[in-house]
Amino acid sequence: MAKTTETSKMARSAAQERKDKITIKAIEGVANEVYSSIMKGHKPDLTMPVRSLSNVSYDQKRGYFEIGRSKKVRTLTVNTVKTFAQTLKMMALSKDLIASNDFATKRDAYYQSKNWQEAKFDEQPESDTVMDDIEAMFSVHDVSREELRFVPQEHGGAVAGELTVIDRDLESGKKIVIDCTQFGSGAYSVPSWVEHLEFKTSAKFILAIETHGMFQRLQSHNFWKKSQCILVSMGGVPTRACRRFVRRLSDENKLPVYAFTDCDPYGISNIYRTLKVGSGNAAHINRFFSVPNASYLGLMPQDIIDWDLKDATHKLTEIDVKRASDALKNDPFFLEHKPWAKAIQQLVKMGVRAEQQALSKHGLNFVMDEYLPAKLKKPELFLP
Amino acid sequence: MAKTTETSKMARSAAQERKDKITIKAIEGVANEVYSSIMKGHKPDLTMPVRSLSNVSYDQKRGYFEIGRSKKVRTLTVNTVKTFAQTLKMMALSKDLIASNDFATKRDAYYQSKNWQEAKFDEQPESDTVMDDIEAMFSVHDVSREELRFVPQEHGGAVAGELTVIDRDLESGKKIVIDCTQFGSGAYSVPSWVEHLEFKTSAKFILAIETHGMFQRLQSHNFWKKSQCILVSMGGVPTRACRRFVRRLSDENKLPVYAFTDCDPYGISNIYRTLKVGSGNAAHINRFFSVPNASYLGLMPQDIIDWDLKDATHKLTEIDVKRASDALKNDPFFLEHKPWAKAIQQLVKMGVRAEQQALSKHGLNFVMDEYLPAKLKKPELFLP
Numbered sequence A, B: 001m002a003k004t005t006e007t008s009k010m011a012r013s014a015a016q017e018r019k020d021k022i023t024i025k026a027i028e029g030v031a032n033e034v035y036s037s038i039m040k041g042h043k044p045d046l047t048m049p050v051r052s053l054s055n056v057s058y059d060q061k062r063g064y065f066e067i068g069r070s071k072k073v074r075t076l077t078v079n080t081v082k083t084f085a086q087t088l089k090m091m092a093l094s095k096d097l098i099a100s101n102d103f104a105t106k107r108d109a110y111y112q113s114k115n116w117q118e119a120k121f122d123e124q125p126e127s128d129t130v131m132d133d134i135e136a137m138f139s140v141h142d143v144s145r146e147e148l149r150f151v152p153q154e155h156g157g158a159v160a161g162e163l164t165v166i167d168r169d170l171e172s173g174k175k176i177v178i179d180c181t182q183f184g185s186g187a188y189s190v191p192s193w194v195e196h197l198e199f200k201t202s203a204k205f206i207l208a209i210e211t212h213g214m215f216q217r218l219q220s221h222n223f224w225k226k227s228q229c230i231l232v233s234m235g236g237v238p239t240r241a242c243r244r245f246v247r248r249l250s251d252e253n254k255l256p257v258y259a260f261t262d263c264d265p266y267g268i269s270n271i272y273r274t275l276k277v278g279s280g281n282a283a284h285i286n287r288f289f290s291v292p293n294a295s296y297l298g299l300m301p302q303d304i305i306d307w308d309l310k311d312a313t314h315k316l317t318e319i320d321v322k323r324a325s326d327a328l329k330n331d332p333f334f335l336e337h338k339p340w341a342k343a344i345q346q347l348v349k350m351g352v353r354a355e356q357q358a359l360s361k362h363g364l365n366f367v368m369d370e371y372l373p374a375k376l377k378k379p380e381l382f383l384p
Helices: A002-007 A014-039 A081-099 A106-115 A124-139 A212-220 A240-253 A265-277 A280-289 A301-306 A318-330 A332-336 A338-350 A356-362 A366-376 B002-007 B014-039 B081-099 B106-115 B124-139 B212-220 B240-253 B265-277 B280-289 B301-306 B318-330 B332-336 B338-350 B356-362 B366-376
Strands: A045-049 A056-059 A064-067 A071-075 A158-161 A163-168 A175-179 A187-189 A198-201 A205-209 A229-233 A257-260 A294-298 B045-049 B056-059 B064-067 B071-075 B158-161 B163-168 B175-179 B187-189 B198-201 B205-209 B229-233 B257-260 B294-298
Touching (some): A014 A045, A064 A265, A071 A081, A124 A280, A198 A240, A205 A240, A240 A265, A240 A280, A265 A332, A265 A338, A318 A338, B014 B045, B014 B081, B045 B124, B064 B265, B205 B212, B212 B356, B212 B366, B265 B318, B294 B366, B356 B366
Antiparallel strands (some): A045 A071, A056 A064, A158 A229, B045 B071, B056 B064, B158 B187, B163 B198
């Protein structure tokens, strides 16, 4: 890694340099507390939020599922010594990664540990748990896992439209300018981590699309040009990198995000809800990954009636119905938003679901020529 | 679709125009036979290859799993009238798509059928079967489903490196030049269909990578520049579009393709074997989608020993072992290539599997600084 380290100082933007300093400071803060406890002859401990559904709340104003105040304290004892050491080694790895301007996936970190002698992980789930703990611990300091340079395996979706992304060569620090209007039928594949990216855009909104098939249609026919927007292909439930990309893009440019998914409990409660408020069992990270600016364009259950799609629907499966009733009973998001509860009830009552491509019934480009333009005239009608 | 049609003639490259003419000719050929049968007072029929494993062969020289000579004939009768009509309607849709320079996914085609009165499909599996039949029927005329403008839902993977892709604006026909060296940490997201793309490259080989995590490392650290290559992220078993992209790129530029996957039966027999020779149950399309120029760089079972990865392995699961013994017993590819059978036997005997990121044990960039350069010095040792 030595070669990489030498050039690392030049290779960062000023914004990245600032972020890295904050992250290093947070790591050193935790480490120093451990150190001074030991120096005083006390048992050192590490404090982190409890990661469980019982420690989650949802406040509309804040806009995402939030971690509660319950904390767990891991004190150094004979029983915790290995995990304690692993946690500190993992923090040290993070510090090294920042120093060398590099990054590691969960897998990479697990394999790196094979050199940690007694502190090595035997199985990857152990290593994942320690990483999740660290993520929760540092989320309190407003530092995300990606800022610690632990990055996901998955890419962040495909993007096209009125957007310029500014990246930097990791080794030379040279600026790289990516014009997302210049992809033809292809697209910009968002990297696994996006903290270092900068954006320039004249778009009026972001359209986050469930299926790549629909994205491909809108992209190939330059829908982004006609409606001055940025198209994002989520490809099902959006990955961490995809959600963070949309969040940063939306926040920094004050852009509304319109979600366009299938009209079924999966599209609504898994894909859209995850995009907007995050997920319950990862509440400590939703502050980074939720997209509070998101609202729901369609397909709405009412669209099936209004747009004459009845004969292009499928019956709801048992799983669909279970998913819907779970959302209505237990999901703070749907409990909070009455219009959403109503829409889901309507869907269950109709007993059918519709895919976004059902609009093809009226012609392949109907979605672009009729449906979306009509919808986009009244964004105030989109569900929250 | 009228708007689109007007500009369609300008919007094609000369190569695309030629291909489209061939496709239209093939469609009209089949349609004319049906027509003239009817005019002669005969029952018309449609002939297509039998799509089943029993009708598959593998010839090393040809380089892919090939469909055999068994044919099925669908004659117009009272029982077949609906499927017969649907097949012709689907062919007509293909012709319309070419005329308007547009495309449709399986889903789009299914929903379009809702306007075919008596010939409409009730369920999508029916529509998929007819599309598969058409695909098999036209594969005999060397026309692929993508050339019929029926395109997959999925994108074609992520690409970066020494490559320029030339695309065209679907509506204006304007050339779009995409420089795949200019993506920073991101990448070029390959579209769902790639027949219309043109390539310029000075690369010496294509590196097809199983995981996006490994791709991200090689891409961010400009491995493609150091080794003058093109990086492709397959993200597991490569999609149709990904395989076709690699195939065309490799054929047209005479580039070898080196596959880099996990060392386990899935990486070898599912990912690599599918990339190289295609799959048994879609043998009628392998002539378009297989990549005969592919060879296998690693991880090899022997790499686990040679590169001291033993403590970074996982035990083979029951599924792994079953997959391996299936490959050894039934897969024509592994039956044909003895060195492959040997390698798989060695893996089963060792009882472990290794992920490509296991190399991180020796340092995050060891793969780039040591492993790949050493391997690339002796491509003659790669398994076929």
